[in-house]
Amino acid sequence: MLREQIQKFCESEYDFYKREDIVKSSEDFDSNVWKLFAEQGWLSMAFSEDSGGLGFGAIELSILFEEFGKSLVIEPYLATVVLSGSLLDKSSYPHKNELIEQICIGDMHISFAYAEASNSYDYLSVNTSLDSKNVLNGTKTLVLNGGNANKIISTCTDGNELKIVIFDTNTNGVSINSFSTVDGQSCAEISFENVQLDDKNIIASGEEAIELVNKTINLATLCICAEAVGCMESCYTKTLEYTKGREQFGQPISSFQVLQHRMVDMFIESELAKSLLIKAMLEVNNNSEDMTKHVSALKSYIGKAGKISAQDAVQMHGGMGVSEEMMIGHYLKKMISIDALFGNSDFHLKNISN
Amino acid sequence: MLREQIQKFCESEYDFYKREDIVKSSEDFDSNVWKLFAEQGWLSMAFSEDSGGLGFGAIELSILFEEFGKSLVIEPYLATVVLSGSLLDKSSYPHKNELIEQICIGDMHISFAYAEASNSYDYLSVNTSLDSKNVLNGTKTLVLNGGNANKIISTCTDGNELKIVIFDTNTNGVSINSFSTVDGQSCAEISFENVQLDDKNIIASGEEAIELVNKTINLATLCICAEAVGCMESCYTKTLEYTKGREQFGQPISSFQVLQHRMVDMFIESELAKSLLIKAMLEVNNNSEDMTKHVSALKSYIGKAGKISAQDAVQMHGGMGVSEEMMIGHYLKKMISIDALFGNSDFHLKNISN
């Protein structure tokens, strides 16, 4: 039901031309579309009822992202709702409800600054420092949607333990440099120079902070994997459609056995990826002990199979495949960005092999 | 010219049925065939003229083995001529000429015992010991043709440096356990229990011994790679021939595009492997500094590509491919044995990557 709702929305409100308009506009996303997301309840669905949300979990988020993947939705749902919102939701931060409420109605964007230049996927090794007087210094990189955020959630260390802080982006000493991403979104490099915070800016410390980072990244990883699974299905269905309509040498190119078997491979890989997604989303939903392992298995699989699938889709679309004006090349760019985020295929394979 | 000579011999004297007769006989090889090898000059061609050979080098050996690969020759040329004979030829051992002469006329088989159970391709790490009174103790494994050898050349250590010794297989304290190999040859596990040698059994020590082992193994590796290249070409040509003759659904199966492209891939891989062989054999022939690196590149390539090629050949031969009575499955077994010898594909890839 949720799936049908999203599909209907994407069909009527978010076709490829609409998406292209947003990508080409000076804004990183369309605030009207974001408002529609709020109206559909999508911005609140993932939060617990205590925090004012609808209390849905990993399963619904996976479905949402799978459909987002099919339509290549570029709104900053991952940054604001999944990364920042869920982190707040799971935290014991006393002010979280007012923030979550603002996210739910679409009035606030928060970005989570978890990455630094040198930590290569180990998000618990943090150099950004918070001194005893709550002064923050450091540089965060690849902050998703950072250029559009009202607030930043950042990891830092007091020299002793991990801390998570939140503050307005217009606080003195915060400078933000925003860049476009390969999938048409944006990310920022953000530096903190003697940013003065106080105790109420601190969301969590120590064990709680570590658990929040791990669970948040794990959930976000699941979400982009679901997005990849949606991409893979679309790569397959769109290629099938294209090859059936495209004539060469007097026959549709779908009649060539080599292309048929390659599409069969795309279909099979898409189904296998879907299976791993189902497993992983159930494990995360149950908060099982093995959930990280299952998410890593999924991430390692889609990183490789997804890229191959998108490359094959481009190849079988011929010249059309490399044209910016066709949707198909954008799936490949999406798969590149998904593989890059939160550890690539080899990294996650190592995670489960060791 | 050498190539044509070998091809002609294999066609007239060594077809698949002849080979099968030898495999199924109680002997590991056919001594009449071995005599013919001697008559053709093949047993002497690789040795220097000083040692009584024809003074040919790595190029001619490569051609010989490439053709051996096509016909799946199982005579113990690698063990006796390449491993043991070349080692002697390159050594400063005073008695080498009489031994080489016996090899050349086909009257003697010598096996080189370079491997031990725990050294995993590091043939310079040796546990077999030679004490100060020249008493030998230890166990060697996977000694090619060891069950048929008149003499054994073995690596050992005096606790200080590497030594290479040679002695009769019927010396007291030598026990030999012979096994069949996957490619229809034989190898042995040989143990030495207080085998009393004397100084004239010692071929080389220290630096000379190390260099002899390295050069010998390198040359032998080149030879089996050439054999693999021959196998790959035959896998391709035999599969092409088979699919052209085999009808299914009213047409030769070579008319199916999927099989065509797969055979094109086999052809391409066979050509690329041939190119690497040419490069490596020239480097070895020139005794170039980089020769080990080029042999490793070749070995890493054929280990993988050769197995894929043979597997595809079996698959495209259908039921015929897995039948012991057809030649095609034996190429797969040959490729398995070649990958296993002297370090497999991953091992040699590491060699060149580090």
Place this chain on the structure above:
Amino acid sequence: MDINFSKEDIAFRDEVRDWLANDYPKHVKEKTDSGITISKQDLVDFHKALSKKGWMGYNWPTEYGGTGWSASKLYIFNKELGLAGCPPILPFGVGMVGPVIYTFGNDEQKETFLPDILNFNTWWCQGYSEPGSGSDLASLKTKAVKRNDLDEEYYVVNGAKTWTTLAQNADWIFCLVRTDSSGIKQEGISFLLIDMKSPGIEVKPIITIDGDHEVNTVFFSDVKVPAKNLIGEEGKGWTYAKFLLAHERFGIAAVGSSMRELDRLKKIVNDIDNDDLRKKVGELEVSLSALEITELRLLSELENGGHPGAESSILKIKGTEMQQKISELFVEASGEYALMYPGPHGYGSNDKPAGPDYAANGLSAFLNLRKTSIYGGSNEIQKNILSKFVLGV
């Protein structure tokens, strides 16, 4: 989407495990656990033990003495037997000819053949492929000509069937034969049951590249087959054959046994501490998990009344690839010892070579399993099926 099992399913799983622990013949278990090839008698003992428990008719409806199990129970049964390292249940009787007989056979045939199948009193083999027919099954040439002598109606069968698994042990063979050559090739095919003791039958071994004798060519020279051994109608054999192929989905992905093998492999690879192999094992673990869940999803569709049909080709393709890749890694893990190969029956206990135990077994499996992507409709044919039914091209 429900890929989780019900309480009833869990209880059933425990019952299977219980049987495996207590009633699965110990002498068979000992051999399979130590990688020793089992004998014909071992196979018989294993099947008889299943019969005794009432599980031989795992895929049959209760009215014919079967278990009437749901798809999920079938899945659990197969997976658990695989995990325990049991030999595969021989499919030719209970999986193949049995369902054809109870669906298309007459009452006399049901009474004659079904109980013996359930009790494993008869060993069946399959006469489908012919020398030269390969995946183009319908091109078969084995001829059956009807005769009528002294009120005895019978067929005279001439021709040959090949790749016949364990024909050397079989009591009966079910055959597709050509009773009419006038129409298109699928018509004119009939389905006959033939006693292997009939005069004129000769079984010739085919030795496969692993050195084993598992398959055969069966020659028929003027073999007399009573007309009452015809299943259903003359000329409808192709329909029954297709029914059989569609019906035989049991265990096709071999998830349980692949899990067992991969687990063994993982322990070996951890011992030899090789990063390349560890990575390859990790990839296979992920793929096997994907395959398992895909099978469960198809099951769930089946149980909800869907007809996954052609999608089961995915299980065939990926299941056989998985088995082959695992065996290939065993060979890689054997390192230099992959060179030695004594044949499928090992070196025997007095003559044990140095090197790891798994080397010879791994190579035997590697060579033996090449056939899995060829038989039962080669993986290329499976992709053609998927092209037609899934892609719609």
Place this chain on the structure above:
Amino acid sequence: MDINFSKEDIAFRDEVRDWLANDYPKHVKEKTDSGITISKQDLVDFHKALSKKGWMGYNWPTEYGGTGWSASKLYIFNKELGLAGCPPILPFGVGMVGPVIYTFGNDEQKETFLPDILNFNTWWCQGYSEPGSGSDLASLKTKAVKRNDLDEEYYVVNGAKTWTTLAQNADWIFCLVRTDSSGIKQEGISFLLIDMKSPGIEVKPIITIDGDHEVNTVFFSDVKVPAKNLIGEEGKGWTYAKFLLAHERFGIAAVGSSMRELDRLKKIVNDIDNDDLRKKVGELEVSLSALEITELRLLSELENGGHPGAESSILKIKGTEMQQKISELFVEASGEYALMYPGPHGYGSNDKPAGPDYAANGLSAFLNLRKTSIYGGSNEIQKNILSKFVLGV
């Protein structure tokens, strides 16, 4: 089999290196060395420098002002330019239309066009593919109708050509046009040279997935083309087109530039110390070496009077795969920074992001190079060619 170079070849190689060190325009070198996109003027300067040295006609016989080089010199020239990171020589004039003109054109055409090609005074582009024609080139629909007005003979051209590289810079386009639709499709095709300034020509950019504008669709609406711009005979255009495709083998494997890129990649991978990537780089090094020697073997066949012909499809397939794989590893080596992509022209100097320099360039190359397995006869078409000419099926 001689894959080693002669002394003369070695001397020539040194001469090329000398030119690269001293006369290859510095401002172009600086840009390509630091991964900055070069401008139209840079490209012109590069080609003019080659002209000045007399190397522009690298593949032409001396009688038309070419170098008359042997195959091995051609190979060395291309490899050294690639190793030095030079932009590829634009093939449309000197590589493609030039040989067609000096082989099939009349004297007037030779005098008019050849010197300007050698001096890079005219920028040519190629009008082969059409929207909808793809690899089935002969199905082209662009029409040229012959008219005769007041003693002026000319063609009126209508239609569209697409995937036209750098048409936005071009002075002239050579086109396959349909002058007759009555026969089979390969007949009735003619080869026309068209001035890009002719009224009725419109160039519409195609932006590719790397964000760059390199290719275009060129529309022709009642474009008047003097009849003297027809090459050879009307209706024989397909013959000339095939000649051109067979002639254009230069640099197809891109070995030199792939070596340069792989070398850069190797340094990066050693710095970040990643075993997985190191292994993948090692595999590519081996494959690139295999490709290089294969090209040398084909050269050696050519020089010995052989006609390797279809085997050059190997170079196309493996050369493009190599380029694509190297670029893919650059992306993998970029890790998380593969996320950021500013477009093909970089971030500009004032706005440099954190993360390695190679991230954006790697991604740009990765996206840009997808086309190499599609154009010039897709790699699937190359395999069809090999099937036909090598397998003989």
